[in-house]
Amino acid sequence: MSILEPMVPTVLSVRRIPAAHPDLLRSYGADPARHASLGLVTCDQDDPTYVALDEATKHARVDVVFARSFYAGSAHASGRLSGEILGVLAAADPDEVDEGLRALVRCLEHDACFYRADDAGTVAVFPHVIASLGHYLSREAGLAPGASMAYLVAPPLEATYALDAALKAADVTAAKIFPPPSETNFASAWLAGELPACEAAAAAYAEAVVEVARRPRVDRSER
Amino acid sequence: MSQTRALVAALRAKLGAADPLPPPGPAAKIPAPPHRVFPVKHVPGSYAEKAARHTTALVGIGHVGTRYATDVVLQFQAELAVAHEAVDTVLPESWAASQGLLPLQSRVRSHREFLLRPDRGRRLDEASLALLRARADKGVDVQPILADGLSAVACMGSGLELVRCFSDACRARGLTVGTPMCARFARVWLEDEIGAEVRARVAAILLGERPGLGTGDGLSAYLVFEPRVGKTDGDRNMMSNIHARGTPPPEAGVRLATLAAAMLAQQTSGVALDLAPLASELGDAASRKPRAPQRRVRLVEVKR
Numbered sequence: 001m002s003i004l005e006p007m008v009p010t011v012l013s014v015r016r017i018p019a020a021h022p023d024l025l026r027s028y029g030a031d032p033a034r035h036a037s038l039g040l041v042t043c044d045q046d047d048p049t050y051v052a053l054d055e056a057t058k059h060a061r062v063d064v065v066f067a068r069s070f071y072a073g074s075a076h077a078s079g080r081l082s083g084e085i086l087g088v089l090a091a092a093d094p095d096e097v098d099e100g101l102r103a104l105v106r107c108l109e110h111d112a113c114f115y116r117a118d119d120a121g122t123v124a125v126f127p128h129v130i131a132s133l134g135h136y137l138s139r140e141a142g143l144a145p146g147a148s149m150a151y152l153v154a155p156p157l158e159a160t161y162a163l164d165a166a167l168k169a170a171d172v173t174a175a176k177i178f179p180p181p182s183e184t185n186f187a188s189a190w191l192a193g194e195l196p197a198c199e200a201a202a203a204a205y206a207e208a209v210v211e212v213a214r215r216p217r218v219d220r221s222e223r
Numbered sequence: 224m225s226q227t228r229a230l231v232a233a234l235r236a237k238l239g240a241a242d243p244l245p246p247p248g249p250a251a252k253i254p255a256p257p258h259r260v261f262p263v264k265h266v267p268g269s270y271a272e273k274a275a276r277h278t279t280a281l282v283g284i285g286h287v288g289t290r291y292a293t294d295v296v297l298q299f300q301a302e303l304a305v306a307h308e309a310v311d312t313v314l315p316e317s318w319a320a321s322q323g324l325l326p327l328q329s330r331v332r333s334h335r336e337f338l339l340r341p342d343r344g345r346r347l348d349e350a351s352l353a354l355l356r357a358r359a360d361k362g363v364d365v366q367p368i369l370a371d372g373l374s375a376v377a378c379m380g381s382g383l384e385l386v387r388c389f390s391d392a393c394r395a396r397g398l399t400v401g402t403p404m405c406a407r408f409a410r411v412w413l414e415d416e417i418g419a420e421v422r423a424r425v426a427a428i429l430l431g432e433r434p435g436l437g438t439g440d441g442l443s444a445y446l447v448f449e450p451r452v453g454k455t456d457g458d459r460n461m462m463s464n465i466h467a468r469g470t471p472p473p474e475a476g477v478r479l480a481t482l483a484a485a486m487l488a489q490q491t492s493g494v495a496l497d498l499a500p501l502a503s504e505l506g507d508a509a510s511r512k513p514r515a516p517q518r519r520v521r522l523v524e525v526k527r
Contacts, residue, residue, distance in 0.1 A: 002235075002240045004231050004235040005235075113228075115231055127230070129226055207234060
């Protein structure tokens with residue numbers, strides 16, 4: 001194996017609730033007045049799933065009412081099917097939920113994924129570019145739907161070092177920065193800008209993570 | 224491929240981690256196709272070339288690609304037309320009498336019937352039979368019969384000359400020759416009935432042969448010993464291709480007389496006739512050597 005190969009996420013479990021109980025709807029953030037059906041999914045990679053949930057809102061009239069990562073990631077999951085995230089789609093009818101789930105799974109299988117930052121696959125990086133935001137991430141990031149965004153995730157030091165490189169590489173602004181630790185002990189950032197700028201930033205981010213993975217310790221200035 | 228995957232793949236390539244396959248080598252040099260494929264230059268084998276010189280048959284005519292050359296096709300069509308024309312020609316009813324021959328006719332009444340009913344062409348009609356009984360010499364050694372057969376053109380062409388040469392050659396051998404006669408709409412086996420009527424010891428019918436390509440004027444001769452109705456082809460000796468480009472009539476007349484004399488001497492004909500003693504008399508015909516070089520008569524000339 002070599003660097004920057006995709007680590008394709010595994011969708012662990014999928015369920016649909018055609019007519020959910022109002023109490024359940026309310027407790028997971030849905031509005032019983034607008035939502036009747038729920039779609040549930042767990043996956044072994046959380047950040048690709050956030051992207052895939054957002055993707056679902058572009059393909060169906062669904063809302064992402066709940067999406068939470070689990071502590072310490074999928075290597076320390078509560079069960080075989082827990083993974084590291086539970087995502088919940090809500091819609092007015094089950095067909096919309098089905099359509100949303102199809103888009104979500106398609107995105108996880110063919111698009112969003114972590115990449116190996118070193119040969120052994122012990123360092124992962126998520127330099128994802130979203131060309132056009134859906135309702136979910138645009139609301140979370142405070143950006144307009146349809147805007148471009150670079151969704152960048154890496155382990156703590158790598159993420160910090162690479163974020164600096166990404167911000168300097170292109171004309172982008174930080175929409176949100178999540179310093180470590182996240183629930184899964186990663187660090188992430190959402191950068192806004194034109195699509196080419198987002199792509200340049202993501203490439204610089206991935207390159208920087210690879211560089212750290214190759215030479216973890218640079219103890220003194222090399223000047 | 225998704226946008227981000229393409230982006231990362233490009234980055235991999237930039238970092239030198241992409242594509243485990245070695246770079247492709249230089250392309251092999253492909254020679255240019257030949258400028259022209261057809262026609263292939265025709266180089267006949269020496270054997271075929273030599274053999275073709277000894278026949279007028281359609282061999283050694285070459286080809287252009289997968290087809291015949293234009294002049295070969297035109298020549299073929301012209302020769303086929305000559306053959307058709309010869310088959311279609313009808314011997315005029317008055318021709319035999321005008322040439323001083325005893326005019327006979329088979330039971331056939333029309334040219335179409337002649338082509339479709341060979342059996343009727345093998346027997347004389349009543350009028351001819353009466354004429355034959357009244358006018359023909361009887362008890363002769365050889366009875367020559369000129370006939371139209373399948374080519375009236377040949378009959379009217381060199382037919383008379385062949386009859387004369389044959390008769391002269393027979394007389395030269397001391398044989399008696401019957402009254403010269405000409406049969407219309409005749410098939411080969413008509414000689415059986417005529418020969419039997421005149422009590423000839425050998426009957427010889429000389430008739431136009433089935434036209435081939437370019438030879439509408441060929442004559443054949445069929446000789447039979449002790450002719451009578453019921454003789455088969457196994458009882459006959461024949462000679463074909465009697466025309467200017469094959470065996471010329473004077474030469475053919477001599478050979479036929481030799482054959483007739485042999486029949487009288489051996490008292491048989493056909494398969495039973497032993498031709499071995501005749502080799503010296505038949506000359507070229509008995510030889511096993513190739514024929515003298517032949518030349519095709521060109522009916523069509525193509526300007527090159």
